[in-house]
Amino acid sequence: MDHVNGSLNRKLKMGLVGGGQGSFIGRVHNIAAILDNRGELVAGALSSSPEKSKASAPFYDIAPERAYGSFQEMIEKELKRPANDRIDFVTVATPNHMHFPVAKAAAEQGLNVICDKPLTFDLKEAEELAKIVEKNKVVFAVTHNYTGYPLIRQAREMIQAGELGEIQAVRSNYIQGWLRTKLEDSDQKQAAWRTDPSKSGIAGAFGDIATHAYNLVRYTTGLIPAEISCTLKTFEPGRKLDDYGHAVIRFDNGGLGTVTASQISHGRENDLTLEIDGTKASISWRQEEPNHMYVRRNGEPWQVYTRNPGAPFTTPISSASSRLPAGHPEAFFEAFANVYRFAYDAMIQRAAGEAFEMRDTIYPNVYDGIDGMNFIQQCVASSRENSAWVPLKHSACRK
Amino acid sequence: MDHVNGSLNRKLKMGLVGGGQGSFIGRVHNIAAILDNRGELVAGALSSSPEKSKASAPFYDIAPERAYGSFQEMIEKELKRPANDRIDFVTVATPNHMHFPVAKAAAEQGLNVICDKPLTFDLKEAEELAKIVEKNKVVFAVTHNYTGYPLIRQAREMIQAGELGEIQAVRSNYIQGWLRTKLEDSDQKQAAWRTDPSKSGIAGAFGDIATHAYNLVRYTTGLIPAEISCTLKTFEPGRKLDDYGHAVIRFDNGGLGTVTASQISHGRENDLTLEIDGTKASISWRQEEPNHMYVRRNGEPWQVYTRNPGAPFTTPISSASSRLPAGHPEAFFEAFANVYRFAYDAMIQRAAGEAFEMRDTIYPNVYDGIDGMNFIQQCVASSRENSAWVPLKHSACRK
Amino acid sequence: MDHVNGSLNRKLKMGLVGGGQGSFIGRVHNIAAILDNRGELVAGALSSSPEKSKASAPFYDIAPERAYGSFQEMIEKELKRPANDRIDFVTVATPNHMHFPVAKAAAEQGLNVICDKPLTFDLKEAEELAKIVEKNKVVFAVTHNYTGYPLIRQAREMIQAGELGEIQAVRSNYIQGWLRTKLEDSDQKQAAWRTDPSKSGIAGAFGDIATHAYNLVRYTTGLIPAEISCTLKTFEPGRKLDDYGHAVIRFDNGGLGTVTASQISHGRENDLTLEIDGTKASISWRQEEPNHMYVRRNGEPWQVYTRNPGAPFTTPISSASSRLPAGHPEAFFEAFANVYRFAYDAMIQRAAGEAFEMRDTIYPNVYDGIDGMNFIQQCVASSRENSAWVPLKHSACRK
């Protein structure tokens, strides 16, 4: 057995920006990064407050001297360390408005980046970031983490192989209830920045979760969007951004898609669903029970594809995205780690001076990030124009 | 125990129009009508072909002399029979284009009517029919049969009692797959008339099934529609009517609704779902598992309301719509029969010369039928205008 | 289309014994009998009290003159009516201790019988009844109604066709909660007689519901039982019969079966499950969601067989046991009616003087009834002997 990190022959070193006290996603990145024994968290700028940053370090077992007061300091000081003892990549787990400056600073110094979604504060930043990534030829992953589920990758591979025929209709809903009350008025960090336009951007639920739903549609079907009609709502009085919304998408091939997002549905937790209708078969999948996927064909018994690595019916990338035998459920962390797993492959190739895929990656990349930002921008634009159809295609995006 | 048919003291007599060979819904009406031992099928005009009509009679155990060659003949000859030995009501189970003439003829002769949905061929007919019903003061039910499920009625009663708070968002999908291929080109009676604009009307999937979804939204929430934006598609080449579509509804109270209908989703059978978001609780229900309904509130365990007549949590009309103890599943026929059950109550009241409810009925009535026809008309209108918002409110409809 | 009642050319006439006020199962028999328009309820001895019997008649729309004071009177007077205007069969819906006398009286007069389960009060009666049935050559069905579910019949046909290979293990549980409290001390008719050894027989939960589970095992797999070890419990203090129990069965072929029954499991409604392991495939089914059955094979996606009459994968008797297209759920009543459906076929053959199947019937017959009584007797015997293995095979039973 060769080292799983190939010729690099050591774990990849991660510097985390964001993720201080009260953060949920910082910890998720941490676990995802180390799960396969291929990465280690060695440095951090965990908070915009240097004191909080240092105070949070022990939780991540980051050595005090590598718990930095700012991301600028982290990048600067890490780059002064010996080549084999400094961070290989920066993970950006801050609120949205900080994604761009951090990612830019890292990429410009040649550091690989793993960045939370939505990619940036606005589309313009996203487009600029893509140019920086291209110029500096760094590995860049966006944690549209739901693409990491083995059965989502199975769906994508089955569709690419033509098993579903032509895709004509897609429905993806993302239903939550946690912002049913005005949580942002209490001291709830997660709610506070997500509903604050100065940190979150122009969209609330649509920026936070509808982008995931849209991303899944694009990732699995590969359908090229043509135009979109969107209706956003803010049901919780006084809230500054949408907490509910609905979009209809016309695809280039004549297909029709719908995306619904809610953060005000009582008791609904994280109910992201995907339904795909092809001329030969249909698919249904639900994030809260991610180890099963329904494949149906008229006149046949329904099929339940279980996450079952190595089974005759399991596609190659789906198999390569599993860690456990069938029936031993994998879930959110493992899917998240699958974004890292394939980004790590690219980082190792890059470290070895080898060519690595930048566009048609298994993990979501900077172009998928642009796709998401374009989606957000055009949803808001359409909604402001009374749900008018507006264009959705972006030249940079994955085909 | 008094006779369940009250002072009438006998079963109600049914005359069936439509339902000849190859029909599915005629048989359903028959079973629904007799299930509670309160009705009997005694006469029929089962087909537009007199020969077929007579040939189909034995299947329904209709006596040869009461198997008529046309609905006109049935009405005429039945009315000549002694008062206690003729039909009390006419069930209309024909393709859509025949609903109006049959229902009109029956109502004008003072016969009660149970009519398939959508109510008529177009909205104008529906409006005219309502006037005839009002003038003749007959009992008139429309078989939006899914309202008959006990848990749908439970949802309605809970919402009316304020248990969900204000309703803000509703989603209803109706997903089928049986028209995935161009079945109408084969000798399939069900597919043939449903895809034929001369028999079905201006809409396909939206007339056939989206109306059910819309009806459930209206029946359970009572929300008043303001305007609608609709996008219809015909995915099967050469088909004359829509086989897929999507509508967004703005309600008077600021709420948002979505309705999706598909007949081209492989392997999907009759998957009608309903999700309702209120400020106090949310509800989810699925027709294919009709004996369970999820009620959720933030911070509490989910609740699964089972169909459980007499239980402390079961609402009165829901209890009155059940025939079996919990865990002994009831399904499609029983729900259908619940439309009949409550229409029968009204027929018996009418027969006894008592007042009976015509507007706020438990069963769907002629005004709900208008509501559905208005929905179809405005969906098609919106879709033709590039999904423009068009008004949806109709003055006649249930509030 | 010929008359569905063949050369008989009329509905079969039913006389109901039992089913008076407070009865649940009488009503079920009634609906099952008429559901297909092939039977009608014309006479009844609805209660052991002549007054209650007559008072209950209007609920069933039984004419006053045919509401009899006793089953003896019903049989006697009905037989004096003209041949085409008297009952063709007697349905026995009384508590267990009355099954034998009623069924015996009917069969000896040449009347067909549909009898509730368990067949009789004890095994001896069951064996005697079988002889009477054989001698009088009447049609005799026992309402082990869960065999009527189309997918249970599908399982049986698939197993008979060898699709599951050799059957090695079977598990069937029947879990209820309604007797969690001592309901028999209140005025609850259902609970009262079921927990009274003078009416129910030697077993409680095992007589009432474990027999159904055992019957399903035998009906679907055809495995021949060799011996049984059983442990019965009475958890509710003061109750006279078992309300919980468990049995292990060794089959002739070396296979192993388990049956568990509970009436004390909080909130569990009528949760009858069946799991079958064959050398080629396994099957799982659950009564509370009867329209779906899982078929699994190692290395393949799971299959969900839906109730789907006419589909290529649906077996002939399963198709013939459905009334609605897939996705339009059928449930308890329809399954119950499927016992009647196939017993009616035999009654019509008998009426026409044709030969009819008496042993290998699609519906459960008198021999299945013996099988169930033998099961009850041997379970109690084993339990009394500290769960010792006791023989289970009975020479009369279906192979």
Add this chain to the structure above:
Amino acid sequence: MDHVNGSLNRKLKMGLVGGGQGSFIGRVHNIAAILDNRGELVAGALSSSPEKSKASAPFYDIAPERAYGSFQEMIEKELKRPANDRIDFVTVATPNHMHFPVAKAAAEQGLNVICDKPLTFDLKEAEELAKIVEKNKVVFAVTHNYTGYPLIRQAREMIQAGELGEIQAVRSNYIQGWLRTKLEDSDQKQAAWRTDPSKSGIAGAFGDIATHAYNLVRYTTGLIPAEISCTLKTFEPGRKLDDYGHAVIRFDNGGLGTVTASQISHGRENDLTLEIDGTKASISWRQEEPNHMYVRRNGEPWQVYTRNPGAPFTTPISSASSRLPAGHPEAFFEAFANVYRFAYDAMIQRAAGEAFEMRDTIYPNVYDGIDGMNFIQQCVASSRENSAWVPLKHSACRK
């Protein structure tokens, strides 16, 4: 925020025995150990073959000099390292026959131990091991990992708090299909040792998986077993150990339990279920959908407890066993890591010279391991005596 490793102020260091090429469980231990950033894998004796051991090291990122040729060598050489730079604990992930010698060697040197289940090769070894643990006062955890699921801990806490009343009946099944064919004849490492009595011990399926089911019953309900009747089967011809079996347990309080285990059920993956009946409520849970647990009470809607840390209804240890908000599913790895999480707490206490719990631990301990070995021994004993009742209580076990 203090360091999550308290005054130890560093990660705990793990030495892994077993887990070489082809192992599944070694990798699971590794991920579980590091998931919370509190442990690191630094040394290994990964295979009984020194070459394989070294070859496997890079996969775990174990430095070559700490990839040892035998567990004896690992323990000896690690103990020569500086106190803060040597292993704190040994994880035993070998086939069963090696558990005892490895665990004994580690414990006798004062190293903490995390050991796979079943605890040892036979009961005698288990009893001896407990004495060694007691004498050396090391932390000792057994990876009955399913106890790590937050909702299993919730069930335990609810039962301890009396929310279910007295527990009367428990059913736990563990159904798999992977040994349906004689996989041990091919080159499948997992199958080979599990079906080999010289490595696995006296039981097959019952040693491998029924112990988990039994452990869950004991862990959640705390019921004290009195006696057991067991029937083991080997369905796959030529297999040396049981691949199917069934046990009935009588508890001290009069309650009844059943445990079924199968490895020959086609397509069944890892279907461990638990059903508990108390006098006040019942619980149902299923490992393949571990984030939901049904709690039922007569007369009330069913409740679905979701894994929802911090929610008002979530019990303390259940909350402390979660890492993600509700709806972000956790699964097998996280449950496994929860055994480590609480064992780590004890190791840190021990390292600080503090007292630590050894008997009533949240994680399964050496006494639970004895309980499991006693279960296996008595199951086999009963089965050999024609399913006779044999005693099941063991004085050492958790009450």
